[in-house]
Amino acid sequence: MKTILLVPTGEGVGLTSACLGLIYALECQGVKAGFLKPFSQESDAGSLDRTTALYRHLFNSETVEPIRHATVVQQLNLGESDELLEEAVRLHREIAKKHDLIIVEGLLPSSRDTFASELNATLAKALDAKVIIVGTADINNPAKTADKIDNLVRQFGGAASERTAGVLFMRTRGLPEDSAQIPVTIDPSLRLISDTEKFVASIQSTHPQIGSIQLPVIGLVPFSNTLSVPRMSDLAVHIQADWINQGDAAHRRVLHSSLIASNIEHELHKFVAGELIISASDRIDVLLASSLASSNGIPLAGLVLTEHHQPNPQVLDFCQTAIKQGLPILHTPLSTFETAQQLSNLGNEIPVDDVERGEQVTRFVSSHINADWITEILNGSYQPRLSPSAFRHELVQKSIAAKKRIVLPEGDEPRTIQAAAICQSRGIAHCILLAKPEVVVEVAKARNIELPHDLEIIDPDLIRDNYVEKMVELRKGKLNELQAKDQLQDTVVLGTMMLALDQVDGLVSGAVHTTANTVRPAFQLIKTAPDYSLVSSVFFMLLPDEVYVYGDCAINPDPDAEQLAEIAIQSADSAKAFGIDPRIAMISYSTGTSGAGAEVEKVAEATRIAKERRPDLLIDGPLQYDAASVESVGRSKAPDSEVAGRANVFIFPDLNTGNTTYKAVQRAANVVSVGPMLQGLNKPVNDLSRGALVDDIVFTIALTAIQAEQQSS
Structure with missing residues (x-):
């Protein structure tokens, strides 16, 4: 210990x-x-201890409640410090039952x-x-x-x-x-x-x-x-304010604040991303300027109107576009100076609910x-284990070492631009944005994103014609020159052609495109790798204590036994590539011979084929999910299995089961899933969720770079 x-x-x-x-x-x-915080310093008996609550949220792990502050003070005043320390040791021993550190x-x-x-x-x-x-x-x-x-x-x-x-x-x-x-x-x-x-x-x-x-x-x-920044929602109580429009207050952060005192034409430079605008409520020009800035795509942190009364409803009607876009607006009876003073005294502590x-x-x-x-x-x-944090850490380090070129067809999408800037500046990958440079610069400026000098931005209009002839050649007999020109209007198709011709090492798309949009050109132009007959996918499920691999949850609706065996082998190789020693469970509604039916027989046959093709892999099936993942159930239902109760790669019998399971686990257990990562293609192409966060895109770019390195070695 x-x-x-x-x-x-x-x-x-x-x-x-x-x-x-x-x-x-x-x-x-x-x-x-x-983690243990033995003694609380929260004076309010009903308040949550901040560090304890944040530890639970961030690490999805349990700990004990600290001894209340009033109890600490009382025992010390009574000379009972030994008793107090004994209680701290008891709490420590509770945590020691599950942790060595x-x-x-x-x-x-x-x-x-x-x-x-x-x-x-x-x-x-x-x-x-x-x-x-x-x-x-x-x-x-x-x-x-x-x-x-x-x-x-x-x-x-x-x-x-x-x-x-x-x-x-x-x-x-x-x-x-x-x-x-x-x-x-x-x-x-x-x-x-x-x-x-x-x-x-x-x-x-x-x-x-x-x-x-x-x-x-x-x-x-x-x-x-940047890390000492409160959300707009954290300000209201601190400055005795009421909401005129709460909007996106839970997510907008105050990077800087500006008092608007002089003529508006001299203050317009202050209306930038992350700015909190503070002004007297009778300054209608400030309200309209804030609204116009929001309508122009500048995500202000919000607007605080001081003194007097709230603005006339007719004035607010002029600001409906900004209000619909989520611009938070507060009103406080404090003076402008008092408001600024109160905000300067706002502490740096992370609120309990600010998990981001x-x-x-x-x-x-x-x-x-x-x-x-x-x-x-x-x-x-x-004994180290591949925790979610260790997995992400390894992901970034391996991608930095790989030094690959990744094309991003959604080059003018704000999250993609920010992710590309991060990857470029950190060396995670050399990113190529397909977009008009002036649009990228405009989006970056509005969102306060610093574009690295070596970030490559290519205007699709300037290069499309270079790929027409090659595309016709690659799809010989399936399209002509006019059709190729038409399809190349789609930047995903254009990016896929760059990949097909080895001008880039991988492609990431999907922030605004569907999976089909991202995957179809890859099927047509990249084709499957020599050892494989199909393309499948895996998700890396970042559970609290371990990383699981789920396949196939995105591509193949109803694979036969031969295809299911291939999906298992592809998924095992993907797991190995990312530092996971694969123990593969072929999932079914039956464990061993406990059930019968065509679906069980398909899984049993797929297990046999996979074992025959890859005797080096630990594979077992059919296994029910609980028999595969829970040690006690595995020992009971499949006592002789080397996989039961210890599986970390789960192969589902069909898309319906796989997709439903990954989403149920992701949502019900609040698990981060990285993917889908496509496997079986000649070159790496990966799809994003349309709700992807900037971090998700960064990790997918890293993952794609590592795939490219694996395929080239």
């Missing part, structure tokens, strides 16, 4: 983010850590809770925990930063003590502007290695023990304005933690 206690130097250091980021970094190393969040010292530092020190002993000191850092003032760390380290026996494990600097100020990049996905290349080394060297001139082998600096996390921000902060912090330190602290004592 290993316990790591995170202890803050003071308030506002980002302790919650540090705890969640460390848990995520461990996940990326294949270790699922438990536990991250513990210490108390924040404050003017109210003056006992915090002493209680943290006794808690570390009670839990026999290694201690990580969490503090903020100022690059321009290393001595002051080091003093705060040094004062706290002494309470745990000093830097040479076996109790202290390292220092994590959060919310670091004074870094070069390009160091605090906007995080969207896992990428350890974000880690500021040279900045950390320089800062540690400057600290060691006065405090040589900080950054030494005994007390390493395990991470330098930049302050990021929680995920981004967690990944950002994780990417700045030294993975070598984690390996050392684990000391080979943990």
Whole structure:
């Protein structure tokens, strides 16, 4: 059992983010850590503890409730600190039943809770925990930063003590502007290695023990304005405001705020993506300008109207287009100055229900933690597993190494543009957007997306004619020149031709196109790989503790036994390509010979064929889903099976079963699914869900790049 206690130097250091980021970094190393916050500091007895609630949401994992703040204070006042610590140990042991490593969040010292530092020190002993000191850092003032760390380290026996494990600097100020990049996905290349080394060297001139082998600096996390951003929905209570239009307030984030005081013609430059516009409610020109900006595709964070009364309904009628597009509008009786002042005092804490921000902060912090330190602290004592976080981590790293060119036919779609910018800047893939460059630039400007200088944007109108002759040749006897010209108007067809001619390595589409739109040109122009007779698909299902592979859930309606065996083999090879050691269950409504019927016989025959073709694979069937996935059921129903109860690749007998199952698991269990990934084609083409998030597109691009690398090797 290993316990790591995170202890803050003071308030506002980002302790919650540090705890969640460390848990995520461990996940990326294949270790699922438990979490404990023994003592709550929420003064309201009915309030949820923020870190505990966010841990449950983000990691889909259970933990215990902390001891209420009132109870902590009462027991300390009565001199019952031993009893308090005994209860903390009991909570710790509850979590230890399911975890070999536990991250513990210490108390924040404050003017109210003056006992915090002493209680943290006794808690570390009670839990026999290694201690990580969490503090903020100022690059321009290393001595002051080091003093705060040094004062706290002494309470745990000093830097040479076996109790202290390292220092994590959060919310670091004074870094070069390009160091605090906007995080969207896992990428350890974000880690500021040279900045950390320089800062540690400057600290060691006065405090040589900080950054030494005994007390390493395990991470330098930049302050990021982008991650300290509240949603519009978080503002209303804080500024005593009422909604005129709530709109998209739960998702729009306040990146900056602007007071509009002078003539509107001098203020128009402030109407940009993510801007909160604050103005007196009698400024009808501001309301109309905000409405016009929204209608022009600029996603303002929202509008706060101050003082006086709410705008005339007739004025609001002029703004219906913006209101329908979700522009949040608030009214507060406070003055414009008071409103701005109140908003400047809004804390950086992540609200309990803001899971999106929680995920981004967690990944950002994780990417700045030294993975070598984690390996050392684990000391080979943990059996890594391919967790969802580890899977995504590997996905990004393998795609960076592959260096592939991926064409994106939906080149002017905003999510696709942002995903391409991320992939290009992080080296996940070299992306080619098929779109008019001026349209891409306009969309990027409206949405505050920074386009990398080497992002390739190709105007389809300038290259279509180059592919007509080749397309006619590839589809000889099936279309003529006029028909080819017509079909090439579709950018998916154009992108597929680029892939067919080896000008790119893979294609990703589907954010605005149907699966059929994406897949049909691939069937016609790319064709199946030499070893296969059909194209199928898999989804990677990112369950809380493991990644499952589901096939086929998107392409083949009713495969026969031969085809089903081929789908199993394709899916097993796909699993291997992404670091999953496949144990393949052929799913049926019957386990073994317990049932009869044509469908059961088809699955049994498919299992026989697959085993014969690939004796190197662990395959069993027919198996019911519970017999395949639940160890106790597997032992009961198929005691001699090497797959039952341990399966991680599930092959469904038909599309109806596969598609229904993946969607039921995805929705009911709130599971992220990556895919569908097509398999069996000569070159990789992958489809997106039309509801795909930017992150989903990034991961699909990474996945496509890895497929391309696998097929070329």
